[in-house]
Amino acid sequence: MYCIKQYFGLLCLLLFTVNGLPFPNGNKWQEPTLNNRPIIGILAQDTSSALGRTYISATYVKFLEQAGARVVPIRGGQPEEYYIRMVNWTNGALIPGGVVNFATSLLGRSARLVYDAALKLNRNQDYFPIWGTCMGFQLLCYLVQGDNLLKRTDSANISWPLTFTPDFKSSRLFGQAPENIIQILSTEPVTQNEHHYSILTKVFETSKLGKFFKKLSVNRDRKGVEFISTVEGKEFPFYGVQWHPEKPNFNWNTHYNTDHGPDAVRVSQYMANFFVNEARKSSHRFPSVKLEATNLIENYNRTFSSDDTFVDIYYIDPRDT
Ligand SMILES: *[C@@H]1O[C@H](CO)[C@@H](O)[C@H](O)[C@H]1NC(C)=O
Numbered sequence: 319m320y321c322i323k324q325y326f327g328l329l330c331l332l333l334f335t336v337n338g339l340p341f342p343n344g345n346k347w348q349e350p351t352l353n354n355r356p357i358i359g360i361l362a363q364d365t366s367s368a369l370g371r372t373y374i375s376a377t378y379v380k381f382l383e384q385a386g387a388r389v390v391p392i393r394g395g396q397p398e399e400y401y402i403r404m405v406n407w408t409n410g411a412l413i414p415g416g417v418v419n420f421a422t423s424l425l426g427r428s429a430r431l432v433y434d435a436a437l438k439l440n441r442n443q444d445y446f447p448i449w450g451t452c453m454g455f456q457l458l459c460y461l462v463q464g465d466n467l468l469k470r471t472d473s474a475n476i477s478w479p480l481t482f483t484p485d486f487k488s489s490r491l492f493g494q495a496p497e498n499i500i501q502i503l504s505t506e507p508v509t510q511n512e513h514h515y516s517i518l519t520k521v522f523e524t525s526k527l528g529k530f531f532k533k534l535s536v537n538r539d540r541k542g543v544e545f546i547s548t549v550e551g552k553e554f555p556f557y558g559v560q561w562h563p564e565k566p567n568f569n570w571n572t573h574y575n576t577d578h579g580p581d582a583v584r585v586s587q588y589m590a591n592f593f594v595n596e597a598r599k600s601s602h603r604f605p606s607v608k609l610e611a612t613n614l615i616e617n618y619n620r621t622f623s624s625d626d627t628f629v630d631i632y633y634i635d636p637r638d639t
């Protein structure tokens with residue numbers, strides 16, 4: 319943004335000099351007005367619990383809230399119009415990590431409908447960002463490719479630094495990142511991996527994925543197999559991380575070695591700030607304050623397991639029985 323601002327500043331200065339006139343209304347060039355009340359939809363996913371058909375882990379809600387967004391759940395099993403409406407009323411979508419069948423689950427269907435609606439809007443000069451974390455990233459890849467290209471890897475319960483690719487510097491996600499964030503990410507094991515499958519680099523390069531996404535970082539699994547760890551859409555504001563930026567701040571499950579240190583937390587905050595700022599570029603809004611209020615995640619009950627798992631989740635569609 320800084321470069322763009324400088325560029326426009328120069329352009330405006332030239333116009334001023336040539337015409338000898340002030341800018342229209344005497345205003346300096348400004349960035350497009352940001353929407354400072356962004357609302358992001360998180361896609362609910364299938365649960366096997368007796369308590370609900372779908373759920374959302376509170377970690378993803380808090381992840382977005384820490385950066386100044388509010389959250390609405392995107393429910394499973396709704397009519398197609400529901401998804402078009404939700405995309406039209408919100409400023410971005412997050413597909414969380416977890417475990418579902420991409421082809422047959424409620425989440426798989428919700429993600430496809432949201433993705434299709436978002437593609438259409440972005441192609442029509444609108445702005446609607448999507449973020450996928452872990453399985454959410456894999457699901458985005460499945461939607462882009464129209465096929466499941468995942469391969470088994472040994473990459474769960476382990477944290478690594480990122481290996482940045484040469485193009486990360488020209489990316490939206492990392493290009494303007496403070497030096498210390500890049501330093502931490504490239505040298506400290508702050509990215510927690512919890513996946514048993516990955517998009518291998520060699521598969522990425524020869525598939526549609528390599529045309530659709532720019533790869534920003536890779537990692538090697540315990541056996542040395544290289545996979546894609548961070549991407550961003552070349553033409554669309556879509557982002558994917560195979561790792562978990564929400565865990566350092568918000569996942570306290572003692573069965574995992576989550577790094578809660580200040581550097582891991584800083585990275586989490588950077589990632590959340592980046593994505594929520596993408597959502598601020600969308601001017602969508604709910605048609606009324608009442609509809610906004612009744613859709614917010616605050617309308618759902620959060621349940622907390624006060625054992626050593628610290629599992630904190632929202633059941634979105636409570637079971638009837
Ligand atoms: C999308 O929102 C705009 C205004 O915010 C409204 O005019 C349009 O009818 C909406 N479309 C759908 C499908 O909800």
Ligand SMILES: *[C@@H]1O[C@H](CO)[C@@H](O)[C@H](O)[C@H]1NC(C)=O
Binds near residue numbers: 475573574575
């Ligand atoms: C993760 O690894 C640690 C050892 O580093 C182990 O104690 C723990 O049980 C593992 N957790 C899971 C869920 O496999």
Ligand SMILES: *[C@@H]1O[C@H](CO)[C@@H](O)[C@H](O)[C@H]1NC(C)=O
Binds near residue numbers: 617636
């Ligand atoms: C939340 O819990 C309260 C009290 O148990 C209940 O009355 C309410 O219906 C629940 N709301 C939802 C959306 O499940």
